[in-house]
Amino acid sequence: MQEVARVAGVSISTVSRILNGTARVSREKRQAVQDAIAQLNFEPNRLAQSLKRGRTMTVGVLTQDIGSSYFNETLQGVDKALANTGYAPLIVSGHWDTQDESDRIRLLIARRVDGIIILYGTLEPEQILAYTEQVPIVVTGRRIEAERACAIDLDHEAAGYAATRHLLDLNHRRIAHIKGPEEHRDAVQRFAGYRRALSEAGVDYDQRLVVNGDFREPSGLLAVMELLRRGVSFTAIFAANDQMAYGARLALYRHNIRIPEDISLIGFDDLPSSSYTTPPLTTMRQPLFDMGQTAAESLLSIIDQKRVESMRVKAELVVRETTRRLT
Known part of the structure; x- marks a missing residue:
């Protein structure tokens, strides 16, 4: 940093403030520092910067199944939002088990992450709110309102109905x-929407x-085998997710x-593979x-002490080639 200051013709403190985003300097001084950084191939010490801010620049992400294409789609969205922000994700799996989820969250808190994103799971809202006393949290798949938490939820009943x-x-x-x-x-x-x-x-249930x-x-696969074993007549199947539809x-x-x-067959989620089944799958x-x-962007806003409201999104019917009209 001292060499950058010498080449740019400014003080070391000015370089430090520019790197931290707190400097109020002229455009010419800022450009001189940027030119000196480029000339010297200077890499700021991110760890030192984060410690000075009281942050680790890491975000914990609690998923449920790291091998699932469903969760991989969501994780890609998290990764996209964190790109070029200086934050790095630390991903753990809860395995759809309440105890595992609690253990992983405590592990993330012990690692001093700046915030946690919880992708669905089995924890009760009261448990999640208790953890917000230690770290801000954004959760998907449920409704939560708190000062240091928000939720991004989908109206599954309406989607099952659709x-x-x-x-x-x-x-x-x-x-x-x-x-x-x-x-x-x-x-x-989703079952309630079906009913x-x-x-x-x-139509009688x-x-x-x-x-x-x-x-x-x-x-x-086993569900269809059971339907056929029962000998009950049906002309269509609504599978509660795409993977079961496969x-x-x-x-x-x-x-x-x-x-x-x-x-006729309809699924739910619209995973990337659903466009390439034979025939392509109609789905929600x-x-x-x-x-x-959105979860990652919301969490960064809460970390910056901004108020973020919870939101509910809608599923969209995607009609492909696995459903047809009965004549």
Whole structure:
């Protein structure tokens, strides 16, 4: 830094203030310092800068499954928002287990992260709010309001309704549903949307058309096997996520059941692979990348002591080639 100050013809303190963004100097002095930095290939000591600010310039990210394409989409949004900010993400997995999630959050706090992003999970709002006394938090997949926390949520009930309504509008009345896990709030809400759409259309709810899954591909395959074993008639399937829809598609293929000629199929999430299934999957699009990006941007604002409001986003119906009208 001393050499930069010498070449630029300014004091060391001026260089330091310019690097920290706190200097009020003329455009000419600022340009001289920038030119000197470029000439000398000077790299500021980020660690020293962060310690001076009382920050570690790290953001903790609690995901649930680092191998999931669903969470990878959201993580890409987080990474995009943190690029060129000086902040680096520290990613840990909670494995959809309340104890693991709590342990990982305490680990991140012990590492002195400046804030934490929680991607869904099983922690109760009261538990999350308790952690905000130590570190600001942004969470996706639930509703939270606090001074040092905000949430980015999706209206899953409305999205489940829209998915089922799409099939109803195509004249389907025997609509099977592959549910997500009972402990997942979003899965419960999507199922509620399915029930509401049927009720409003005057279609009786048939419990035999509903099979539990776990949001993974094998459970979608097994769910269709169970539906076929039951011998119950259906003309369409609403899978509570795309991954289970992929498994359902494979089970139907193995039984020579054509999509959409024999059975219509709709998923949920719009993962990148859904555009490339055979045929391409009709689905409800969650703005996963945008939610991750917004979560990171919101957290940085809270770190800078700005007030951030929670928000609720909507899913969008993406019609491709796995649904058709019954004649």
